[in-house]
Amino acid sequence: DQQVKQNSPSLSVQEGRISILxxxxxxxxxxxxxxxxKYPAEGPTFLISISSIKDKNEDGRFTVFLNKSAKHLSLHIxxxxxGDSAVYFCAAAGGKLIFGQGTELSVKP
Amino acid sequence: GAVVSQHxxxxxxxxxxxxxxxxxxxxxxxTTMFWYRQFPKQSLMLMATSNEGSKATYEQGVEKDKxxxxxxxxxxxxxxxxxxxxxxxxxYICSARGQGDYYEQxxxxxxxxxxx
Numbered sequence: 465d466q467q468v469k470q471n472s473p474s475l476s477v478q479e480g481r482i483s484i485l486x487x488x489x490x491x492x493x494x495x496x497x498x499x500x501x502k503y504p505a506e507g508p509t510f511l512i513s514i515s516s517i518k519d520k521n522e523d524g525r526f527t528v529f530l531n532k533s534a535k536h537l538s539l540h541i542x543x544x545x546x547g548d549s550a551v552y553f554c555a556a557a558g559g560k561l562i563f564g565q566g567t568e569l570s571v572k573p
Numbered sequence: 574g575a576v577v578s579q580h581x582x583x584x585x586x587x588x589x590x591x592x593x594x595x596x597x598x599x600x601x602x603x604t605t606m607f608w609y610r611q612f613p614k615q616s617l618m619l620m621a622t623s624n625e626g627s628k629a630t631y632e633q634g635v636e637k638d639k640x641x642x643x644x645x646x647x648x649x650x651x652x653x654x655x656x657x658x659x660x661x662x663x664x665y666i667c668s669a670r671g672q673g674d675y676y677e678q679x680x681x682x683x684x685x686x687x688x689x
Binding site: 473496498500505506507508509510513553557560561562563564565566 | 577579607614615616617619622664666668675676677678679680681682683685
């Protein structure tokens, strides 16, 4: 039973445009969400997080939006850069981290 | 800050042998360490959680006798894959959480294990 889902396995975006990565979850008890970026053969690196008491958190080019009623969160990257090309994982914290399947973002010059 | 290292970064071993992977928190004390496994194009699957000085808690379906975890100090955890088989070939990643960090985990670079 996949409690955290990223339904888009891949996303391709032009450099300079907005990248929107989506994540859905099923457990309303999750109270904290994180986004990680991962390059092949490397460990994930933390990008940005959001508490369930907020609906938006911004850090530079990265903004995470949380819609609790829809059990949905999204990561916006503006403007997208070729160096952003990687696999992005969302994770929900409920004692331990539960990861989605990841979305591979490709930013084309 | 919050750097986690893993050693080795890759290892090839023969079927039936054991392999030890080390995970170290370099600049903080990790009260809790986690071991994940990732198959190609798939998510990170939590294998076990270990707290310093106590036995690891394994996720359902993970054989504790096969994947031995030791968290002997606040900066070191080890995962030993015993009697490795080709199906154990995978990318193993550790993460660490420090005191005061309730949610954030800091990940190591991972270890690619290939069992021939």
